[in-house]
Amino acid sequence: MTGRLGALLPAGQRRPLVRYLAAVAGYAVGEGVAFGVLVPLLTALLEGRAADAAWWLIPLTAAAGAGWVAHYYMGSGSLRLSSAWRADLYARVGDQLLTLPLGWFDGPRAGQVPQLIIGDVTRVAHTVFLAQALISAVLTPATIAVFLLGFDWRVGLAALLAVPVVLVALSVGRRLTERTEAAHHAATAEAGSRLVEFAGAQPTLRATGQTAAGRAALDEALAGQHRAARREILGSLPGEYLGELGIQLAFTALLLTGLGLATHDQLGPARMIALVVLGISLLRPLDAIVGLGGALRATQASAQRIEELLAVAPLPEPAAGPRIGHAGIELVDARFAYPGGPEVLTGVTLTIPAGRTTALVGASGSGKTTVTKLIARFHDVDSGSVRVGGVDVRELTSGELLGHLALVFQDVYLFDGTVEDNIRFGNPDATPEQVRDAARRAQVDSIVARLPDGWASRVGEGGRLLSGGERQRVAIARALCKDAPIVLLDEATASLDTENEAAVHAALAELAAHRTVLVIAHRLDTIIRADQIAVLDGGRVVECGPHAELLARDGRYAAFWRERGRARGWRLLGGGKAPVGKELTGREPAHQASP
């Protein structure tokens, strides 16, 4: 536990932390000493020697006074330490996020990052406070135990009887609780997902005309959650109360031992009473340990999650590498599989010439997106190579590589700022004129004209105040503003309204001019206008060439084209007649297919 948390300690804070912990320990021992002093004091008082008792007030007052100083020091010290620790963890996690392979963010862990930053970092930084409570709960009783054993070993042993009982109760209780807790957790997750399904599928379920049957899975999940909740309550009962029972058992043993010794004249009555008071004081803080166990486990889990994030290795890159010479891209026998998955690319060889537009086509799942992600180095190839400007991407610094790329993906992400901020993000040094020029060329000025605050309008989190087509135009303006020589583009599949479709097309044409463009193409006219078309199938490029040449070859691409052409000419027929597809030929450009 200390090892795991220790690894997360901020480098400069080790000495202050040790000093702080020493102070906490000193305070906890002081509290124990104050109780220890109480024994001779009480004994003297009960035996009627008030003057002797008064002398013992001096060390007692000293211990209490030291406690006041310690409390102030611990209060400010713990705050300083936890703040420093928290700031350090934020900085380390923040830096790590920027060095993680981009591919990591496509994985399941990325969704946990907000929880990690908000919840886990706070919990780990609060270890400082937790340590204070834990040390007090252990060292104060330990000190009292030393006094008690010193005063009378028999009474001491009776009181300490509680310790093994409490420890056994804790571990037994924990084991019982863990199982029922995990079962309840799983049942809750199942009920939650059934609930989301039930709400999300309401139209579907009602459309089946079987309202009752549609609820069966949810009802079962809710009943399961209820059963698991009741079981958890019963399961946690022993854990919660065995410890308590142990403490009461110890009290009983303490009282009976004291009485036995006193009635057999082994111990003076005054002394016996004072020792039982001390024994009860020993037992009181043990209660707290029971509660701290859960907090400690949660902290450990948090520390582990943070450590795992920090341990993810970045993709290796050189400190200084060669410069990118030209804007061409080559993939040579590139193979790639996502961790634990089947091979997605089974040997892609493709040359993407500088200054030209290459269209990638293929069925969903054929690996089109993976190709673009390997070029931007979201992941590294398993074998083969990806070369940009003649240099293997693994030999480039990420600054050099990403400096030459502009990514315009489907799930365009805009930052919660103004339209202008978002465009400028592509090139912070751009002049206002350059920003406006990029905006105009990407047809963003017409969006701005419609927005209430013009250029200063905020776009909302993720850009949700703009429509899909509008977001894409802003992303294109951002890429134009950056003016990178290579553009990786994933064309939107969602149907755009007429006005947006025209605007996006014009913006894309602007972006494609004089640049190397690799586009995952969905629109027929984007495909037909590309300088070369690469057809992906089964994880490799099966055909590559310009439109007319590939059609003439009458292979994969020609089949694809016929299928898409059939779709393009399709219309829904009235009166229940079967629809017919109007076939397109290669010589008949798509946009003429519509009557």
Add this chain to the structure above:
Amino acid sequence: MAADLAVADLAELRRPVRGRVTVAAGLQALAAALAVTPAVVLVEIARRLLNGSGQPVWPLAWVAVGLLVARFALYASASLLSHLADADLAYLLRRRLTDQLSALPLSWFAGGVSAQVRTTAQDDVATLHHAVAHARGDLAAAVAGPAVVVGYLLWVDWSLALVTVALVGAAQAIRMRLKVRATDEVGRVAAAGAELTAAVLETVRGISVVKAFAGGRGAPRFTAAAAEYVDADERAQRIFVRPRAVARATVAPATVVCAVTAAGTGLVAAGWSDPVNLVAFALLGVGLFEQLTPIYLAQDLRVRSRTAARRIGDLLREPRQATVEPARARAVGEPLTVEFDDVHFGYQDAHRVLRGVTATLAPGTVTALVGPSGAGKSTLAMLLARFADVGEGAIRLGGADLRDIDRDDLYRHVGFLLQDVVLLRRSIRDNIALADPAATEDAVRAAARAAAVDDRILALPRGYDSVAGEDAHLSGGEAQRVAIARTLLAGTPIVVLDEATAFADPDSEAAIQDALAALAAGRTLLVIAHRLYTITEADQILVLDDGRLVERGRHDELLAADGRYAQLWHAQQGGRP
């Protein structure tokens, strides 16, 4: 007003288990009162031993042990009772919420409410845990325990009792006042926390943009937000450092023991007090402050419970869709003609979406809805699928008003493919056979073949037994075709369809078209059309503009009329580069 409502909501939601919770609170208070037993018994034993009267002490010890066992039993049964009541109430509330969801109009579900439903039915119900299982019992114990202790101490020695109460009272006063002072700073910390969350989300979701465009400059918003959060938190805490230290030191065991024994020694020396009394104070004075902690924490927890109760109450108050009593339900007549009769519809904000639409869909014909966005196409289609009810006018199916038809009966006649496809986490077979769980294997396969998705399903790891979302991961177009197969099998004679959702996946457009062709055969179709060329052969085109029906007819007729439709047609053809 809003707070009153939340309080009322909490009381109303808690009502079914009120009796059990009250009994549990009583038991817990009794257990808390018995906590003084060891001290009382020990003082009495000391008194008897020291005054040399020879009174028996052993019976006292056994009484103490007996009372502790009783306390333990009381405590455990109170906890068991209240926690089981909480679990039962949670189950009850979740079922009530499920009933409510089944009764809400479908329009309520538009626009993604899944997250809200999960928050309310799972998280908010769980948040009530404290209010149900703990609030009353903890409060009763926090009052009964200290009351008995203070009462006993006053009885033993009132002057020493006042010293103890003064120390504990001072500390409690400091911490209650701190809570008030904290309000402003807590607001700033909460705001900083919200900004940090937003910054993290942005950094994670926009990471490729951050890296590709920002180079090595880091994520400035995150860095700034983290610094502000740490700073806000530290400043808020800094205010508390001194007063909190004072409060804690005031009631630290050493301080309490020191003060009580110092005063006690003086009183004993002066002959005003019996030294035995000091035993009671050394034992009971130390724990007194901690017993008050639940009172200090209760406020926050109460606010949280009330907020949660309010959200649950709000969901339960959502207006349900009017239902028709089974006895008064009207049967759907023949022929299965759909009539829109002067249909008006508006949302609560008084925005009129439809202003008097009248149209007829003859059985077996295809009708297309056309018009600019916002014209009311989707609304009209959704009204036929009864996502909501008309404001004025009526929609009739086979002569019966939709509102007079039993819901299940209605959906046996009207099917729809309007929103994004939802596959349930069940086998693909069950997903297709949703409307007719007794359908034969052949019928399911036939529907899947007609929807051009049979091959794809057979290629799944367990074929038709593969479970959607578990071992069946289908693309958007494939899921769309499963949904079409489902609608085919359901066999509803009328189908409402949105072209945009039907063609969300261009890579499988042709296959979906084949599926739709199978669906259209022999049925009455109402299609929301975006790409006009797909509906040039429709039997009837309804052109909507600003909630009104402005034109109707076949493609050629409307082009010849050179009106709104012709305008839209030319704009779309011209707009295609």
